[in-house]
Amino acid sequence: MSIFSRIRDAIFRHAESEESTRELESKAQTPAVEKPFVPMQPPSNSGPSGIPASPVEAKWDREVDVEAVLQARAAKDPQKLNWRSSIVDLMKLLDIDSSLENRRELARELGYTGSTEDTAAMNVWLHRRVMEELRKNGGKVPASLVA
Secondary structure (H helix, E strand, C coil): CCHHHHHHHHHHHHHHHHHHHHHHHHHHHCCCCCCCCCCCCCCCCECCCCCECCHHHCCCCCCEEHHHHHHHHHHHCCCCCCCCCCHHHHHHHCCCCCCHHHHHHHHHHHCCCCCCCCHHHHHHHHHHHHHHHHHHCCEECCHHHHC
């Protein structure tokens, strides 16, 4: 699995799990009403098995509020991470190895053409590009996180 896919999945699946938790809490507070069974539909760009054709190109059926998910995770994290501008802190927040080796691999995945020796420039580019890719993959990402 690519590093970007792990980032995307950590955010998007967290949003799904939060939504499921809210649904369960809501159902627990309201009387049960019988509903007909409707099977879940795979994402629109899925193959016959429901698995996306390409993990990097997979899009979710609904928009995920990336900032809200990251804020919720940060609120629960004992570390004070600067995930809004630091790719290292963003990866730490998502429990993904933020080593230089992994960041260089992520840079290759996302098409970075600069020198990976200039880690400051690479890191700034990576953060911006990850946010852009999250937006392209169905994430709601405020302009402040892409700029």
